[in-house]
Amino acid sequence: MSYQALYRVWRPQRFSDVVGQELVVTTLKNAIITNQISHAYLFAGPRGTGKTSAAKIFAKAVNCHHQVNGEPCNECETCQAITNGQLNDVIEIDAASNNGVEEIRDIRDKAKYAPTQADYKVYIIDEVHMLSTGAFNALLKTLEEPPANVIFILATTEPHKIPLTIISRVQRFDFRRISPQDAFNRMKFILDQKQLQYDEKALWVIANAAEGGMRDALSILDQVLSFSDNQVELKDALLVTGSVTKQLLKKYFLQVAAGKSAQALTTMGEILDQGKDGQRFIEDLISFIRDVLLYQESPELLHVEATGLTTEDFDELIKVADAQTLYSMIDTLNDIQEEMRFTTHPDVYLEVLTVRLSQQKAPTQANAKVDNQVVNQLQQEVVTLQKQIQDLLKRSTVPAMRRQQPVVQPKTTPQSHFRLNLEQVYQVLDHATKGDLTNLRDLWGDALSLLDSAQSSLIRMAKPVAASPSGVVVAYENAFLLEQAAGGSLAESLGKALEQVSGTHRTVAFVPSERWPKIRQDFLTSRGYYDKKAAAAPAEKPKTPADPIVAQAHRLFGTDGVRVEDN
CATH class of the missing domain: 3.40.50.300 (P-loop containing nucleotide triphosphate hydrolases)
Structure with missing residues (x-):
């Protein structure tokens, strides 16, 4: 057979x-x-x-x-x-x-x-x-x-x-993903039944590489058995999965955490020379830093034996970087991993990654003291500037001829980095109708149910205010939530969700709620709505608007939402 x-x-x-x-x-x-x-x-x-x-x-x-x-x-x-x-x-x-x-x-x-x-x-x-x-x-x-x-x-x-x-x-x-522990136990049971020799560290490498799939774990185990003549050894498991040894990861991590970019680049060269996959290296490094972070916060949360390292290794690792530095490293790794998806030169990105990680050394206590002194000095200067502004406001009643120097207005820091894309909003409004908005609101709940929990929570704080067959304008009252929504992938995810429930793809544009009335008025002005109404016939004309611009405004916002004024 x-x-x-x-x-x-x-x-x-x-x-x-x-x-x-x-x-x-x-x-x-x-x-x-x-x-x-x-x-x-x-x-x-x-x-x-x-x-x-x-x-x-x-x-x-x-x-x-x-x-x-x-x-x-x-x-x-x-x-x-x-x-x-x-x-x-x-x-x-x-x-x-x-x-x-x-x-x-x-x-x-x-x-x-x-x-x-x-x-x-x-x-x-x-x-x-x-x-x-x-x-x-x-x-x-x-x-x-x-x-x-x-x-x-x-x-x-x-x-x-x-x-x-x-x-x-x-x-x-x-059905949930299979945990590495469950995959490890199942592979160990199978190998015991087959009476084959194995290294438990190799099984942990396979269990982690399977990423939650039991079938994938057994397929990798099959490859390792074929490669090593019915034995499961650590070096063979690392070679088949494309993973990096824990000791090499430890060496690399200690070097970048100490800011030794030259030495870390040398270690990176060793990794690439062994034929390791760049994406797998980043995934292994993220998992490695995650283990260090868990051990740093609470050692009992981490199953040390499953990591391939010892307690002494982790005691050494947690001393070289604080939690904030580890968070920053993971963010950098995620960014580089996303950029590497479509490149044919991963080694370049890995070298850039190494330099960036080496520059994320946490500030020393001496630097922290200096920073506190700078903050205190800046706070005093702010108080002084505020007093000067109050004095200038009190003198604002003095005749202009007595002012010898122009008053320099203090620069204000913008409250939000959100940039409104008026062109995208106008493209939606050009074809929007009240009926489209009503239909969209009926499908809104179904669309939100298709988003993940974080995106669903974010979009539930907003509401659609205009819709066309191919687009929707969503208004936010909270400026911070608006910035978070516009800066991520929420618009793309929401567009796909709306396509699934309606069968039609829609682009999503975000606007602040407080600016929506002004945006709507500016749109009508740009389309000549008010100019044509000023030249329209007297009030005894029929109430149904004959002008196409007026008709479009009524279709867009409804007859109750539009008021015509002569300018």
Whole structure:
């Protein structure tokens, strides 16, 4: 028999074998025990976290006549047929290649017939987010009126692409990423069963490189076993994953923390000469600094054995940089990582990164004392300037002819760095209508539900004030929140969310609430609204505006929101 990959051989066959999904497993088992089985489920989560495996186990459990406490026996004819993919009543479908209307209609028609061998006919649709709009509509009808003894299990890595009408008709289970500890324990169990030699530090390297996917961890373990002749050694795991040794990371970190950029660049050259991947190096360095930060704040939060370092190493590392310096380093790493995504010369960015990190040494106590002295001096100067300003204001009643010198106005610091993009706002207003704004407000809540928690909290403090078929103007009352919204990726994320709920892409423009009336008035003025009204006929003319500019203003802001004045 040909060789089978580890993730296929050791695929979970019972709920107890599913790694890191205790909440999901317990809920499904209780549903089987109490016979509270729903007609449709949605398994959502990252790749390699057990979604399809849990679906097949569930299909076995609901059809097994010998199940105990919700677990299938895996010995009866039905269980073995499902395990081997030979039971006609359990159908697995890949929506990535079967995403058309005809395929779903075929499922809908066949679902009407009773199961032939099992108690339940189970349809497992993998990557269901790949279905077309027509296919989703065809599936929706079946989910609304499900046939008896039919169960649908939808699996996806991108639940935000599934229509809300589908999600509202299924029970949703979110599979979380597998923790490095759980991945380590599973790999250790498998290697013990196979009676193979391994280095636990190598398993930790693989568990961290898998980034939450159990299947990815077993695939990497397979590569290491093939590379090292059925042994798992640290050097081989580092080579296969492209990771950097902890001691080399420690050396590099100590050099940049001490401001020794020349030595750090030499170490960086050693890393590149070993063929290490630049992106993987940055990820490893972020994880390394994160471990130092956790140990610095509270050592009990960190599992030292899982890091590949010792307690003595961390005791040395936490002395060379304070928390603020570590935060700054992580921000710099994130910036460089984003810039490196599309470059063909990562070594240049890594060298720049090394110099920047070397220049982020925390200020010494002597420098801090000097800074305090400067602050105190500046505060005294501010008090003096304030007194001078008060004196000037008191003298403002003196006749102008007695003033020998012009008064120099003090410069004020702007309260916000937000820059209003009037051109973008006007592009929205040129095609905006009151009806578009009303429709947008109806979809507003659905769009916000698709954003992450941070962006959703930020946008909930604002409201849409104008909308067109291709754009929306959002007003903020708080200047700080406006600056945060405009300076990040909120506009792009909100535009994509609106496209998902409405089917139309929209650009998003932000404005301050206090400036919105003036912006609206300036827009009408720039479009000749007031000029044409001044030349219009007397008041006995019909109330319905004949002028196209007036009509556009009424469509944009409503008849109650527009007042015409003769200038």
